[in-house]
Every structure is written in C-alpha cells, then in structure tokens.
Amino acid sequence: MKRLDAGEAAAAAGLLAAIVALWWLASHQQWVSKVFLPTPEAAWASLIDGLAGGDLGGFTLATVGRMLVGWLCASVLGIALGALIGSSAAARAWLLPTLEFIRPLPASALLPLAIALFGLSPVMVLAVVSFGAMWPVLLNTVHGFATVHPRLGEVARGLQIPPGAFAVKFGLPNALPDILAGMRLALTVALIVTVVGEMIASQAGLGHAILLAARSFRAADLFAGVLLLGLIGLVSNSLLAAAEHRLLRWQRP
Amino acid sequence: MVELAPPHARHAVIPRWVARLRPWAVPALLLVVLEWYARTIASQSDAIAPPSAALLAFARAASDGSLATATAFTLRAAALGLVVGALLAVPLGLLLGLSRRAAASSFLTVELLRPIPSVALIPIAMLVFGFGLRMELAIVAFATFWPLLVLTQSAVRQLEPQLLEVAAALQLSPRKRTLSIVLPAIMPRLFVALRQGVAIALVVSVTVEIGANPNGMGYALMLSQQSLDPAGILAWLAWIGVLGFAINALALRLQRALARRMGESAP
Numbered sequence: 064m065k066r067l068d069a070g071e072a073a074a075a076a077g078l079l080a081a082i083v084a085l086w087w088l089a090s091h092q093q094w095v096s097k098v099f100l101p102t103p104e105a106a107w108a109s110l111i112d113g114l115a116g117g118d119l120g121g122f123t124l125a126t127v128g129r130m131l132v133g134w135l136c137a138s139v140l141g142i143a144l145g146a147l148i149g150s151s152a153a154a155r156a157w158l159l160p161t162l163e164f165i166r167p168l169p170a171s172a173l174l175p176l177a178i179a180l181f182g183l184s185p186v187m188v189l190a191v192v193s194f195g196a197m198w199p200v201l202l203n204t205v206h207g208f209a210t211v212h213p214r215l216g217e218v219a220r221g222l223q224i225p226p227g228a229f230a231v232k233f234g235l236p237n238a239l240p241d242i243l244a245g246m247r248l249a250l251t252v253a254l255i256v257t258v259v260g261e262m263i264a265s266q267a268g269l270g271h272a273i274l275l276a277a278r279s280f281r282a283a284d285l286f287a288g289v290l291l292l293g294l295i296g297l298v299s300n301s302l303l304a305a306a307e308h309r310l311l312r313w314q315r316p
Numbered sequence: 317m318v319e320l321a322p323p324h325a326r327h328a329v330i331p332r333w334v335a336r337l338r339p340w341a342v343p344a345l346l347l348v349v350l351e352w353y354a355r356t357i358a359s360q361s362d363a364i365a366p367p368s369a370a371l372l373a374f375a376r377a378a379s380d381g382s383l384a385t386a387t388a389f390t391l392r393a394a395a396l397g398l399v400v401g402a403l404l405a406v407p408l409g410l411l412l413g414l415s416r417r418a419a420a421s422s423f424l425t426v427e428l429l430r431p432i433p434s435v436a437l438i439p440i441a442m443l444v445f446g447f448g449l450r451m452e453l454a455i456v457a458f459a460t461f462w463p464l465l466v467l468t469q470s471a472v473r474q475l476e477p478q479l480l481e482v483a484a485a486l487q488l489s490p491r492k493r494t495l496s497i498v499l500p501a502i503m504p505r506l507f508v509a510l511r512q513g514v515a516i517a518l519v520v521s522v523t524v525e526i527g528a529n530p531n532g533m534g535y536a537l538m539l540s541q542q543s544l545d546p547a548g549i550l551a552w553l554a555w556i557g558v559l560g561f562a563i564n565a566l567a568l569r570l571q572r573a574l575a576r577r578m579g580e581s582a583p
Binding site for chain 1: 338339340341342343346362363364417420421422423424425427428429431432433434435436437438439440442443444515518519522523526527528534537538540541544546549550553556557560561564
C-alpha cells in the first residue's frame with residue numbers, strides 16, 4: 064500500500080470536508096428538501112442522542128451480532144463442506160455444477176422461503192444470513208482444495224498420510240488465500256442479508272430502524288442509521304483485511 | 317496400495333454420455349426427493365410444495381402475463397441501473413487512474429463511502445423517489461458504481477507505460493489520449509468489470525424488491541409467501557435462479573468473445 068505524503072493527505076481531507084460542506088449548504092439553502100436531506104448537524108445530533116440514550120446502540124449491537132454469528136456459521140460450514148467436496152475429484156464432478164448453478168441466486172431471495180418454513184423469527188434471519196454467506200466460502204474452499212498440486216497427493220500417499228491429515232496439512236494451507244477472500248465476500252453478504260432480513264421480518268436492528276425512520280419521515284434518524292451501517296461495513300472490512308494480511312504473511316517472498 | 321496412474325488417467329475411463337449427464341444427476345435426485353417428501357410427509361405444509369405443483373404455478377404465471385411483467389420490470393431496473401452506474405463510474409475511474417493527484421485526494425472519500433451496504437440506501441431512495449423503477453434503479457446504480465470505479469481505475473493503472481509514453485510523444489490532447497489510447501487498451505478489463513456488474517445488478521434489484529419495492533420478481537416471490545402459496549415460492553425462486561444463471565453465463569460468453577476479438581487471451 065502506498066503512503067500518502069502530507070500534501071496528498073491534506074487534499075484527501077479537503078475533498079471530504081468539501082463534500083460535507085456541500086451537504087451543509089444544500090440542506091441549509093433548501094436546494095434539496097429537508098424531508099430527504101437532513102442538515103449534517105441534525106444527523107450528527109441524532110447519531111449522538113441515539114447512541115447515548117436512545118435505542119441506536121442496542122440496534123447496532125443486534126445487527127452486528129446477527130451479522131457476526133451468521134458469518135461465523137457460514138465460514139465454519141463453508142470451510143468444512145468445501146474441504147470435503149474439494150478433496151474428492153468424484154464429489155467435485157457430481158456436485159460442483161449444482162453448486163455453481165446456485166451461486167448467482169440472490170441470498171435474500173431465500174427469505175420468503177425461510178419465512179414460510181420458520182416464520183418471522185430471529186432464527187429465520189440467522190439461517191438465511193448463514194446460508195447466503197456460506198456460498199462464497201464454500202466455492203472458494205472447494206477451489207482451494209482442488210488446486211493442491213497432484214504431486215503432493217502422490218507424496219502423501221507414498222508417505223501413507225491419512226486423508227484427514229492431508230486435508231489439514233496440505234489442503235488447508237493451499238486453500239487459505241481462497242478461503243480468506245471468500246470470507247471477506249461473505250462478510251459483505253452477511254451484512255446485506257442481515258439488513259434486508261431485519262427490514263422484512265421486523266427484527267430489532269438497524270435495518271428495521273432505518274426503514275421505520277423513512278416511513279415516518281425522520282430523515283436525521285435515517286441518516287444516522289445509514290452512517291452506522293457504513294461504519295460497520297468499514298470497520299469489519301478493515302479488520303478482516305488486516306487479519307488476511309497477517310495470516311498470509313508466510314506466502315509472500 | 318500405491319496408485320501409479322496419474323490422477324487424470326482415471327477420468328478417461330468414464331464414457332462420454334456419463335460425463336454429459338453427470339451435472340444433472342444431483343439436481344434430478346433432489347427434485348425427486350422433494351416431490352416425494354412434499355407429497356407424503358409434508359403434504360399439509362404451507363412452506364413446501366412438490367416441484368410438479370411449482371411447474372403448474374409457473375405455467376399459470378406464464379399464461380396470465382404476470383411472469384413477463386415481473387421479469388421485464390426487474391431486468392429493466394437492473395439494466396438501467398447498471399448503465400447509470402457505469403456511465404458515472406467509468407469516466408471517474410479513468411480520471412482516478414490517469415491522475416495520481418485525483419486518486420490521492422479522493423482516496424479517503426471513496427474508502428469511506430464504498431463500504432455502505434447498498435440495501436441501507438433502500439429507505440433513502442424510498443423517501444426521494446417513492447416506490448417504482450427509479451428507486452430501484454438508483455440503488456442498483458449505487459451498488460454497481462463502486463466496483464466499476466475501482467476496477468476501471470486499476471485497469472488504467474495496469475496499462476503498459478509505453479502506451480502513455482507514445483501518447484505523450486505524439487503530443488495528444490488529454491481527450492484524444494483517453495479516447496484513442498487508454499479506452500481501447502482497457503476494453504477487455506472493462507468488460508470483465510461490466511460482467512461482474514451484471515451479476516451485482518441482478519442480485520441487488522431482486523433484493524430491493526424483496527426488501528421494499530412492490531414490483532418485479534422479488535415482490536412476486538414475497539407475494540407468494542404472504543398468500544401461503546408454496547408452489548408459487550418454489551416457482552419464482554427457481555425462475556430467478558435459472559434466469560440469473562443464464563444471464564451470467566451469457567455475459568461471460570459475451571465478455572470472452574469480445575476479449576478474443578480484441579486479440580487478448582481470455583482472462
């Protein structure tokens with residue numbers, strides 16, 4: 064990653080400040096109706112009030128919790144199933160076309176089916192988050208395990224290493240970059256499905272909160288919620304990028 | 317104990333017709349099991365329908381026109397949103413790729429705005445546009461804008477430096493340099509980015525319809541659930557799946573054909 068020098072950092076901060084200033088001007092001059100666009104200070108006040116005394120803190124925790132639990136379930140399931148399928152050429156030949164077929168299906172399209180199966184419960188949202196987020200992890204893990212060099216397999220057979228140990232000692236390290244890339248995509252999917260799930264199943268959380276704010280024309284609260292969702296995306300993505308950087312250090316020359 | 321044959325030699329034993337049919341085996345088995353399960357154990361269920369009933373529901377939707385209307389709405393919103401997203405993202409990506417100063421000064425803003433989940437904008441778009449084509453289009457445009465911006469920028473960054481040197485030696489104007497040197501050179505990568513945009517646009521448009529917008533295939537799916545019609549749920553889900561798969565496969569073919577025509581090996 065390149066380092067910015069002082070002038071460039073100032074320019075970067077300047078552009079951001081200019082955009083906030085434009086927002087301030089547009090809302091105060093009523094270029095855009097206040098119904099849609101709150102003033103920056105109103106959105107900020109709503110954010111601080113909501114976090115200090117209101118429900119916003121609780122909603123944020125609920126959304127983050129749902130996203131993380133769903134993502135962890137998705138990662139564990141995806142890696143386990145992916146390792147099983149990826150290790151066997153026969154399993155890949157029979158199953159992979161079906162898995163590839165389901166890949167483009169929007170995870171949120173499973174919400175109606177899940178509502179019919181489980182009702183409007185928290186478990187339902189969690190199930191769809193896990194299932195939707197599992198897909199990128201699963202397919203990337205299969206790919207990572209499938210691309211272990213065939214000679215390594217021959218060596219392992221020669222050394223009579225059992226298949227389980229082979230998967231852990233040869234497959235997993237080979238698949239790690241793919242798995243981590245899949246997990247990063249899965250985190251994005253998990254956040255999106257969590258928000259949509261909260262919206263349509265009326266589960267307490269930021270997704271439901273911003274929908275209610277929009278329905279009652281509370282633009283400041285709406286923007287505060289969107290800011291928090293952006294922050295969740297930013298923080299989770301950066302943390303995972305840092306983890307990826309550390310975990311893959313051994314691969315770089 | 318020790319297998320001496322190389323791994324690929326074992327595949328040659330399988331007859332061609334088995335290999336041809338193999339991808340269909342698992343889906344066929346799943347359909348048969350579902351049919352049996354829905355007709356026996358879960359015959360009173362509001363959630364599970366046999367695939368044959370879903371096929372009937374699909375035929376009904378096809379004959380009364382609701383299939384065509386909903387499909388056309390979703391595809392139109394996805395396509396227009398992608399076009400708007402691309403028209404905004406590609407020029408900006410060219411600028412950020414060509415000018416180091418522009419890239420450095422917009423870096424912070426881009427990194428702060430990009431992680432906002434597209435669905436978080438559903439309520440804002442609802443307020444601004446109400447329900448309908450425009451709100452869905454706006455969200456699809458937002459969702460496709462960021463990946464297209466980043467991919468265009470990195471495509472320009474990875475240009476051969478000689479190309480830009482030639483442009484400088486010929487003393488081309490910035491406009492001419494962009495249109496006749498940079499844009500053709502990044503075309504294959506741009507098509508890869510657009511193909512990914514197609515996949516995102518489809519997913520986001522259906523998601524917006526499920527979350528809020530009472531139009532299109534996503535809403536038809538929600539409506540089937542609300543009217544306790546499991547055959548309808550299965551029919552719409554399968555249709556969304558097949559359509560998404562077909563459009564993605566088509567986009568991939570198109571992108572590869574264009575890459576070949578432009579003299580590049582397919583990436």
